[in-house]
Amino acid sequence: MSKEESFEYESLQDPQTIKELINGIIEGFEKGRIVLSSNGSAITMNPSNLLKFSVKAKKKGETSKLELKISWKETSKVNVRTNDLIKVST
Amino acid sequence: MTIIDGIKENLSFIIIETTKQLRATLEFMQSSGTDGFFDILNRDSYLDNLKNLIESQCYLRINNSTDCSRHEINEIRSIQTIGVNLERMGDDCINILRQTEHLKNHRFIDRFDYREILSKLLWGLGEVYETLQKKDLSMALEVCKIELDIDVIYKKNFDDIMVSLKTGNDTEDLVTSLFILRYLERMGDTLLNVGEAIIFATTGEKIKIEQFLLLKNNLAHSDYEGDLEGIDLTGIWGTHSGCRISKVQANESKIGDGPMGVIFKEGEHSKIRRERDNIAEWDELYPGIVPKVISFHKEGETASMLMEYLPGQALDAIVLNSGVEVINAVLDSVTKLLGQIWSGTRQYDNTSHKLDYMAQLVKRMDEVLAVHKKFMKYEQMLGSVETRASKSLIEECTKIEASLDLPFTVRIHGDFNVSNLLYDFDSGRVRFIDVYRSRQADYIQDVSVFLVSNFRIPIFQKELRKNLNSVIKRFYDFSETYARKNNDGLFNVRLALALSRSFYTSTRFELNLKFANEMFMRSHYIMEKLIRHKRSGGSWEEFKLPKQVLYY
Structure with a gap:
């Protein structure tokens, strides 16, 4: 089983700073490489091909929440079993 | 027979049985053979059963009744503890017996003072039942003091054994005797x-x-006319700032012309002495604003004092239990008094005074991390953006702090949190308690501690939170107005520094991780704001405190 890597960040910010933080990530999408690091350990993400993008918003009383989620499969090969290929012989 | 009578009867049995075991142990040690050895062993299981019986009866009584008074519950808890300890004493008799089997010469132990220790233990045991029945505090203290006497005897015998061991003779018997004496010493404990x-x-x-002996000494040196039997002790705040605080009051049954309750405070000598000195200074400046010291007593590294018990309610209790009009009226009295103190004690010669909010934060960092080990952020990369580590934020804010001039100093309370303010509804007076950190300093120190002490109250009910928020708002407005009237243009920047300290260090009192994290993040947000402002090149007079951080 492959090792799970993870990264977490949490802070309080004003809208201007949120914009700067999101821009830092947007730049990564443009380059096809986003590095997230913390205390010496880094996780590198390579968004490419098909990305799933979902937006969720919720308002309850005084609390508002906006969730942006982007997920994808990172692989250079198409996942197929070679011996499953149909053999056609004459 | 009621359950409590049954419990007491069994207590009396276990005392008798333990006494028998101790006597039999003494007789066995004085005899030359094995007489009584098996009797003692056999009686041990009876002691065990009695202990278990007492324990079951005690829990049964507490569990199955709704009519147990606090007094009765305390007595039951006490009996259960006594039962457990007497059974342990019985076990130590067996341990001693087993050790004597290793003596080459059964009479070897006669060289040491085991008889004296056992007779002291027997005397103490003989007083237990009556002392508990009569709730005789002086006698209870005498029982406690036996342990001190036994320790002295043990120490003397221990030293003798050490000297004898060096001769190389009777080594085995000396070691066995040491074990026996050690069990006897434990029986004292x-x-x-x-x-x-x-x-x-x-x-x-x-x-x-x-602590009780300290209290006794204090009472002896005070005008308190009652004796130890005439008092009730109530732990008010348990331990507070490293000091133990109790309320001492005349027993209801003994209330006559006796004095009203007093506060007994015990802790590190330097802290208690500083508090005494600060009380004297406050009392001279504003008579009656702090409790009077009745007596002060130093003993080694610790000190204790008796203080007047001030009537009134702590401000946090008022805020959580009163309507908005009452809260506002009380807060007006507080701010009015504070305004008078600040203006009355204001000094403009501040050459020796340096701001130290960041230093205060660093000093308490270990305590914060002991509770929340993740409350120290590292640098993080979010794509092309680098976020700041806690350490670097604090370092940069320390530089900001060092660059700021303090406009004036006032006499501050030093630990101005809501629970250290009392309001007496009868006299309409505001009083300060816990003033050991009082000094001439920046008034923002008290402002920040007061604001965050309201914020950090872990109450999330909407209406009560509104009360807390409105106290915060009124107090902030009062302080800000005071700053403006006194040309303190650096009010907001200093408050921001002090708040980031208060939010950060308050997390050590909060185990609710979500709430603690709110305070931790607020502290970082404020520090980041300060650093951004500095980098923008704006003057500190222009700095705007993001006031929304004050409210939850």
Whole structure:
């Protein structure tokens, strides 16, 4: 089983700073490489091909929440079993 | 027979049985053979059963009744503790017996003072039942003191054994004797637990014998006319700022012309002395604003004092239990008094005074991390953006702090949190308690601690939170107005520094991770704001505190 890597960040910010933080990530999408690091350990993400993008918003009383989620499969090969290929012989 | 009578009957049995075991142990040690050896062993299981029976009866009584008074519950808890300890004493008799089997010469132990120790233990045991029945505090103290006497005897015998061991003779018997004496010394500790359990049943307070002796000394040096039997002890705040605080009051049954309750405070000598000195200074400046010191007593590294018990309610209790009009009226009295103090004690010669909010934060960092080990952020990369580590934020804010001039100093409370302010509804007076950190300093120190002490109250009910928020708002507005009237253009930047310190260090009192994290993040947000402002090149007079951080 492959090792799970993870990264977490949490802070309080004003809208201007949120914009700067999101821009830092947007730049990564443009380059096809986003590095997230913390205390010496880094996780590198390579968004490419098909990305799933979902937006969720919720308002309850005084609390508002906006969730942006982007997920994808990172692989250079198409996942197929070679011996499953149909053999056609004459 | 009621359950409590049954419990007491069994207590009396277990005392008798333990006494028998101790006597039999003494006789066995004095004899030359094995007489009584098996009797003692056999009786041990009876002691065990009695202990278990007492324990079951005690829990049964507490569990199955709704009519147990606090007093009765304390007595039951005390009896259960006594039962457990007496059974342990019985076990130590067996341990001693087993050790004597290793003596090459059964009479070797005669060289040491085991008889004296056992007779002291027997005397103490003989007083237990009556002392508990009569709730006789002085006698309970005498029972406790036996342990001190036994320790002295043990030490002397221990030293003798060490000297003898160096000769190389009788090594085995010397070591065995040491084990026997060690068990006897432990029996002294066990008797101390019994004595302390009686004190608990009498006063309702788990107080250690050393503290009780200090209290006794203080009472002897004060004008308190009652004696130890005439007092009730109530732990008010348990331990507070490293000091132990209790309320001492005349027993209801003994209330006559006696004095009103007093506060007994015990802790590190330097802290207690500083508090005494600060009380004297406050009292001279604003008579009656702090409790009077009745007596002060130093003993080694610790000190204790008796202080006047001030009537009134702590401000946090008022905020959480009163309507908005009452809260506002009380807060007006507080701010009015504070305004008078600040203006009355204001000094403009501040050459020696440096701001130290960041230093205060660094000093408490270990305590914060002991509770929340993740509350120290590292640098993080979010794509092309680098976020700041806690350490670097603090370092940069320390530089900001060092660059700021303090416009004036006032006499501050030093630990101005809501629970250190009392309001007496009868007299309409505001009083300060816990003033050991009072000094001439920046008034923002008190402002910040007050604001965050309201914020950090872990109450999330909407209406009560509104009360807390409105106290915060009124107090902030009062302080800000004071700053403006006194040309303190650096009010907001200093408050921001002080708040980031208060939010950060307050997390050490909060175990609710979500709420603690709110405070931790607020602290970082404020520090980041300060650093951004500095980098923008704006003057500190222009700095705007993001006021929304004050409210939850």
